[in-house]
Amino acid sequence: METIAAKGKNEQPKISSIKKLSEIVKSGEVIASPIYSRRFSNPPKVEEIDSVFLEEAVKVVPGFVWDETNNDAITRIIDWAVGDRSRGVDPNKGLLLMGPAGTGKTSLLLALRAFCQRIGAQFFISRKSSDEADDGWRPLLWMPRHTIDVVEEYRELGHIPNVSAPVYALDDLGTEVDVRRWGESAVNVIRILIARRCEWNAPLLTLISTNLDAHALQERYDDRTISRLRGEFNIIPVLGRDRRQHK
Ligand SMILES: Nc1ncnc2c1ncn2[C@@H]1O[C@H](COP(=O)(O)OP(=O)(O)OP(=O)(O)O)[C@@H](O)[C@H]1O
Numbered sequence: 204m205e206t207i208a209a210k211g212k213n214e215q216p217k218i219s220s221i222k223k224l225s226e227i228v229k230s231g232e233v234i235a236s237p238i239y240s241r242r243f244s245n246p247p248k249v250e251e252i253d254s255v256f257l258e259e260a261v262k263v264v265p266g267f268v269w270d271e272t273n274n275d276a277i278t279r280i281i282d283w284a285v286g287d288r289s290r291g292v293d294p295n296k297g298l299l300l301m302g303p304a305g306t307g308k309t310s311l312l313l314a315l316r317a318f319c320q321r322i323g324a325q326f327f328i329s330r331k332s333s334d335e336a337d338d339g340w341r342p343l344l345w346m347p348r349h350t351i352d353v354v355e356e357y358r359e360l361g362h363i364p365n366v367s368a369p370v371y372a373l374d375d376l377g378t379e380v381d382v383r384r385w386g387e388s389a390v391n392v393i394r395i396l397i398a399r400r401c402e403w404n405a406p407l408l409t410l411i412s413t414n415l416d417a418h419a420l421q422e423r424y425d426d427r428t429i430s431r432l433r434g435e436f437n438i439i440p441v442l443g444r445d446r447r448q449h450k
Pocket residue numbers: 264265266267268269273302303304305306307308309310311375412413414446447
């Protein structure tokens with residue numbers, strides 16, 4: 204079996220496919236380089252990844268369907284979860300699920316979370332030399348947060364709880380009502396959240412869903428926020444019909 208030994212700085216081995224990654228994980232190798240940004244305590248067989256995702260999706264979204272309209276989005280979020288870069292997804296960047304109302308963005312985040320939990324996905328954040336017990340790996344799991352609740356909590360507490368959590372999912376970006384109350388406007392709270400997470404000195408992962416399009420995002424947020432959304436997220440279009448109307 205092929206194993207990956209520590210190589211020189213300029214010679215970092217690349218994972219060319221998920222198959223190779225899962226072989227490495229199964230072989231019990233400790234994957235030390237941040238380039239290997241995923242490992243799994245319960246790795247699925249490569250040929251079963253899709254069916255495992257669907258199984259978990261149906262558990263959290265009853266009647267969940269994987270069809271031609273959400274196929275690209277599902278493929279890409281699975282790539283992200285398992286760390287497969289072959290189709291252009293960067294597992295070290297966040298996910299920005301963009302699409303009209305009711306196309307299933309929130310449901311995809313729920314399904315993704317259940318899938319990550321099932322396969323015991325972890326990602327590499329950083330190894331703190333001062334803490335030997337901390338090997339730098341964190342579960343690829345998060346508490347889903349709705350944008351409106353984040354803003355409310357900020358107003359009650361004066362800070363954003365868990366802003367530096369290893370993974371953070373912000374559902375429905377753009378629904379915050381921008382009335383200025385107690386100092387910070389709602390839009391500013393969200394700007395602060397995105398800025399803090401993108402500037403943290405370890406690679407935090409942020410997942411966002413929004414039904415604003417690029418133009419509406421541009422109108423609402425400042426250039427720096429837009430630039431972060433463009434540069435530090437995988438943009439995943441979630442298209443198709445409003446699934447609420449077709450129940
Ligand atoms: N893939 C799917 N198969 C079947 N039903 C789905 C699927 N995805 C979502 N649904 C259902 O469609 C409805 C809308 O889904 P969801 O809330 O995820 O959409 P959304 O894109 O987040 O909408 P919004 O933009 O309004 O937040 C829900 O009732 C959900 O159960």
